Amino acid sequence: MNQSNNNNLNEPQKRKYVLSRRLDRAFLELYNIYAFVARFFKEVFLPPYEFKEIIKQCYEVGVRSLPLVSVTAFIIGIVFTNQSRPSLADFGATALLPALISVAIIRAIGPLVTAIITSGRVGSSIGAEIGSMRVTEQIDAMEVSATNPFKFLVVSRVLATTFMIPALTMYTTLLALLGGYLNVHQNEQTTLITFFSQVFEAITFLDIVASSVKSVLFGFTIGMVGCYKGYNSSKGTEGVGKAANTSVVTAMFLIFVEELLVMQVINAVRGI
Amino acid sequence: MKKINPNINRDKKAIEIRGLQKAFDDFEVLKGVDLDLYQGENLVVLGRSGTGKSVLIKIISGLLKADSGIVNVLGKDVCCLTSKEMDALRLKIGFSFQNSALYDSMTVKENLEFPLVRHAKHMTQKERDDLIDVILDAVGLAQTIDQMPSELSGGQRKRIGIARTLILRPEIMLYDEPTAGLDPITCIDINNLINEVQRRFNTSSIIITHDLTCARAVGDRLVMLLDGQFQRDGTFEEVFNSEDKRVKAFYNYNFTD
Ligand SMILES: Nc1ncnc2c1ncn2[C@@H]1O[C@H](COP(=O)(O)OP(=O)(O)OP(=O)(O)O)[C@@H](O)[C@H]1O
Numbered sequence: 231m232n233q234s235n236n237n238n239l240n241e242p243q244k245r246k247y248v249l250s251r252r253l254d255r256a257f258l259e260l261y262n263i264y265a266f267v268a269r270f271f272k273e274v275f276l277p278p279y280e281f282k283e284i285i286k287q288c289y290e291v292g293v294r295s296l297p298l299v300s301v302t303a304f305i306i307g308i309v310f311t312n313q314s315r316p317s318l319a320d321f322g323a324t325a326l327l328p329a330l331i332s333v334a335i336i337r338a339i340g341p342l343v344t345a346i347i348t349s350g351r352v353g354s355s356i357g358a359e360i361g362s363m364r365v366t367e368q369i370d371a372m373e374v375s376a377t378n379p380f381k382f383l384v385v386s387r388v389l390a391t392t393f394m395i396p397a398l399t400m401y402t403t404l405l406a407l408l409g410g411y412l413n414v415h416q417n418e419q420t421t422l423i424t425f426f427s428q429v430f431e432a433i434t435f436l437d438i439v440a441s442s443v444k445s446v447l448f449g450f451t452i453g454m455v456g457c458y459k460g461y462n463s464s465k466g467t468e469g470v471g472k473a474a475n476t477s478v479v480t481a482m483f484l485i486f487v488e489e490l491l492v493m494q495v496i497n498a499v500r501g502i
Numbered sequence: 503m504k505k506i507n508p509n510i511n512r513d514k515k516a517i518e519i520r521g522l523q524k525a526f527d528d529f530e531v532l533k534g535v536d537l538d539l540y541q542g543e544n545l546v547v548l549g550r551s552g553t554g555k556s557v558l559i560k561i562i563s564g565l566l567k568a569d570s571g572i573v574n575v576l577g578k579d580v581c582c583l584t585s586k587e588m589d590a591l592r593l594k595i596g597f598s599f600q601n602s603a604l605y606d607s608m609t610v611k612e613n614l615e616f617p618l619v620r621h622a623k624h625m626t627q628k629e630r631d632d633l634i635d636v637i638l639d640a641v642g643l644a645q646t647i648d649q650m651p652s653e654l655s656g657g658q659r660k661r662i663g664i665a666r667t668l669i670l671r672p673e674i675m676l677y678d679e680p681t682a683g684l685d686p687i688t689c690i691d692i693n694n695l696i697n698e699v700q701r702r703f704n705t706s707s708i709i710i711t712h713d714l715t716c717a718r719a720v721g722d723r724l725v726m727l728l729d730g731q732f733q734r735d736g737t738f739e740e741v742f743n744s745e746d747k748r749v750k751a752f753y754n755y756n757f758t759d
């Protein structure tokens with residue numbers, strides 16, 4: 231191998247780069263991402279369907295995330311309420327606390343926190359798992375046994391995150407509101423009914439739709455990024471670690487960008 | 503020393519390769535490989551590490567694309583198959599990976615079931631279970647059925663990997679270094695297994711190895727990959743009866759200390 235490598239040094243460069251090596255790579259990567267996403271949308275509709283694997287992944291993403299997500303959401307509800315109180319109290323407006331919590335949690339904190347936490351837990355494990363399957367040739371083994379690894383691994387996982395993260399978001403939103411309620415009840419003695427009627431008065435149908443759309447988008451992003459990074463991970467154990475790591479970083483970055491974009495769109499719809 | 507299999511059909515080629523070339527970026531790995539694998543034959547491919555042996559069989563099974571040349575497997579040109587045709591062909595090819603490539607999130611049983619569930623839909627669960635038992639017995643690992651791959655030794659993983667590829671009764675077997683890193687006795691077991699598969703199912707096989715004991719035990723014919731081409735072709739004696747320094751070095755490395 232070394233010998234051939236040395237021989238090659240003297241040969242003229244075969245491959246010509248259109249712009250520069252780096253830029254070409256970047257555009258190639260962009261194209262690969264596009265092709266990967268396009269392949270997902272093609273294969274998700276074609277049989278055979280790997281139902282068993284989809285269910286298994288839904289369990290993995292949804293149920294196994296519950297403890298972490300529950301604790302976090304509940305605490306955030308309490309802390310957020312507690313920290314917001316003084317600024318409202320300055321105006322003697324603590325009665326507005328339920329409305330404030332409602333808007334903040336349902337519009338932004340619920341979907342965002344759920345996505346961030348699951349991208350840390352689920353995104354990295356998808357990246358690592360598929361990455362290690364790539365590195366140890368398990369994906370190749372699947373392919374030579376005439377099973378479509380893309381369908382078995384990628385489609386099932388992306389579907390699982392796309393379905394389960396909205397479900398988790400609903401759950402965490404509720405739990406965060408409950409945390410908020412406990413804090414409000416303790417300080418202002420508001421009843422549960424009053425609290426929740428104020429919560430629902432403060433938001434509109436559009437808010438719910440926007441949050442749902444966002445969380446579907448976040449779920450899709452987490453699954454897609456993890457799968458893409460894992461599926462294209464480079465050889466070696468280092469590649470697996472990198473796939474897990476970049477899955478989380480990239481997914482989080484994209485989640486914030488999407489949050490910003492959806493907010494703009496919703497504001498435009500609202501006519502602000 | 504192996505007696506050459508009398509059932510080799512020299513008129514029928516399972517694999518025919520002409521002028522196969524493959525490069526990664528600027529690094530030419532295969533520079534015009536010609537190869538014939540006859541029906542029922544065990545062909546051993548020898549070569550130093552990094553000469554492109556694994557690349558060769560990955561091209562045969564369609565995992566990698568050739569840059570140029572003709573690769574004809576069971577009468578089909580692998581370059582130009584639709585993915586459906588490719589899958590149909592792949593069911594007739596068994597690929598035993600260099601590092602076993604067992605699915606490590608599944609038990610041994612689920613590993614063996616994986617191809618069956620998808621490609622032997624006519625079988626009942628009972629038939630599948632029976633077949634799995636038979637295959638596990640054949641590789642001598644019946645007791646591992648409920649274990650995870652991570653709980654197996656390297657040699658056991660290798661044998662399970664071979665069992666998984668055998669379960670669909672392929673017409674062609676591609677073994678990538680089946681005995682690498684194993685103790686001499688396990689090596690003999692695996693060699694026997696390879697010969698047994700050839701005898702029982704009349705499979706045509708390519709066996710990649712740098713272990714000359716294995717090569718001598720299983721090969722009806724040997725070829726040696728040197729500088730991206732097959733340079734020696736023949737029985738064990740014919741290949742090593744050469745003054746070529748590289749061939750000699752290969753032999754000496756195996757048989758002297
Ligand atoms: N996917 C790939 N991308 C880039 N280079 C590759 C790829 N696969 C193989 N190579 C290169 O091709 C050469 C041949 O690799 P191959 O795995 O076929 O070697 P081998 O003969 O099987 O060696 P060994 O006996 O160590 O398994 C190596 O130098 C390797 O770096």
Ligand SMILES: [Mg+2]
Nearest residue numbers: 555556600678
């Ligand atoms: Mg190899």
